[in-house]
Amino acid sequence: MTYVLPEKLKDLNPYDPVTEDFRIHLDANESFCEVPENIRQEILNAVSNVAFNRYPDPYARKLCEKAGAYYHVDPKLLTAGNGSDELISLVVPYFLDEGDTMLVAVPDFSMYWFYAPFHKIKVESLQKENSMKTSAEEILQRAKEKNAKLLIFSNPCNPTSLGIGRDDIIKIIEGTDALVIVDEAYMEFENENNSVLNEVENYDNLIVLKTCSKAFGMAAIRLGIAVTNEKLTGILHAIKAPYNVNSVTQAIGCVLFSHPEYLASCIDALKASRDELYQAVKAMEDKKTEIETVYETSTNFIFMKVKRAKEVFEALKQRGISIRFMNGYLRVTAGTKAENKEVMEALWELIQ
Incomplete structure (x- = not known):
């Protein structure tokens, strides 16, 4: 056989x-930034207090409290993940059915559509012009034409390095019934007034992704955070693995967010x-x-x-x-x- x-x-x-x-x-x-000695010592102390024989907190509650305080968002609206990649790998297959269509504007981060073929999800690409820009109207028109159930994009964009204004993001969110995922991995380098993080409770179709790998220089700990309304947060908590973020990462993340x-x-x-x-x-x-x-x-x-x-x-x-x-x-x-x-x-x- x-x-x-x-x-x-x-x-x-x-x-x-x-x-x-x-x-x-x-x-x-x-990031090229090296963690200073005083914070490094705090990290070592935090890790030394980890109960290695116990499973981690499944909801990373202390971490979410610290991150929520930093981002000025209610901690109950946060879901921690092993980098934003894990959170993307949850949303794409679980929030879409077989045969559904997701829309991406390319070029963009390739992991957005990596998981789609395994679950027979169609990927519709909106090719950006040579300026590497597209408009809210173009995105909404293509989403309507293809009956897209998910729109996902980075803002600012990797790899084009360009951002979309907050008003256009709001126009996209309000102009579709599809789920909209805005990956703000690079928002710290942009005018943060363009962030829609403070809008997650105002819409039933918005998820914002944040990461510690870029501006915060903590790529090694693989920590990403999804911020969304209470209903979608409950679903993310239900579909993720029970102990997805390990105790060491949680401990380091708590120290990190304590030093704004x-x-x-x-x-x-x-x-x-x-x-x-x-x-x-x-x-x-x-x-x-x-x-x-x-x-x-x-x-x-x-x-x-x-x-x-x-x-x-x-x-x-x-x-x-x-x-x-x-x-x-x-x-x-x-x-x-x-x-x-x-x-x-x-x-x-x-x-x-």
């Missing part, structure tokens, strides 16, 4: 993060680095004809269209520098001053 794989698994390709060891990693939009002044300093440092890198790339754009477009940025990275982008990407790897190549585009995470300087010197040499 021979086991035969289901059709949905036969051509499956895993998500492809950078796993090679490079001197400079500017490929994953991580430190988080603010991280955001300021990342914004300053982003602005420095953006200005350097814009200056290079004026002198390098192979750079076709450098997009404005509301994130912690720079996105640009470059001729021979693949060649430039590979040449940087040979120099020990990892950035992201995306089908004719390059995405460069803002790093330390030294990292920004080195990557810019390399780009000056490699781009004609």
Whole structure:
């Protein structure tokens, strides 16, 4: 007897993060901020008090209290997850039925539609123009045409680095009966008045995702948070695994959200680095004809269209520098001053 794989698994390709060891990693939009010694000591103390023989709190209540205070949101509206990825993997299959359609505006974060084929969910893509922008009207029109039951997008967007204004987000939420997921992983780098986090109780079709992996520099602990109305929060609590966020992550998260002044300093440092890198790339754009477009940025990275982008990407790897190549585009995470300087010197040499 021979086991035969289901059709949905036969051509499956895993998500492809950078796993090679490079001197400079500017490929994953991580933070370069190092946790200061006093907070690191608090973290170690918190972890030392974890009851390792006991299961974690299934609802991460202390963590949600701390995060709720930081975000100025009622903790009962929060659901903690193993990064936003886990929360996306719950919403897509559980909030849609087989044969339903979800709408994404591309390019955007690829994990949004990763889970759809396994559950026979259709994915409708709205291709952004060369400006990498789209409008609320376009999104709503396509959603209506395709009878989409879920609209999901990042704001600001990964990888385009562009944001959508709050008024347009509200227009989308109010203009459809579909569930709307707004992933605000990079909102800390944008004008936070564009956030719709404080609107979750006003709508029955809104989920906002937050993460600790970007602005807060805690990618290692894999902590994401879904914020939504009480009814949808109850459903998320029901469908998630009982002990999905481990006790160590919960303990570290509690320490992290107890230091808003430190988080603010991280955001300021990342914004300053982003602005420095953006200005350097814009200056290079004026002198390098192979750079076709450098997009404005509301994130912690720079996105640009470059001729021979693949060649430039590979040449940087040979120099020990990892950035992201995306089908004719390059995405460069803002790093330390030294990292920004080195990557810019390399780009000056490699781009004609």
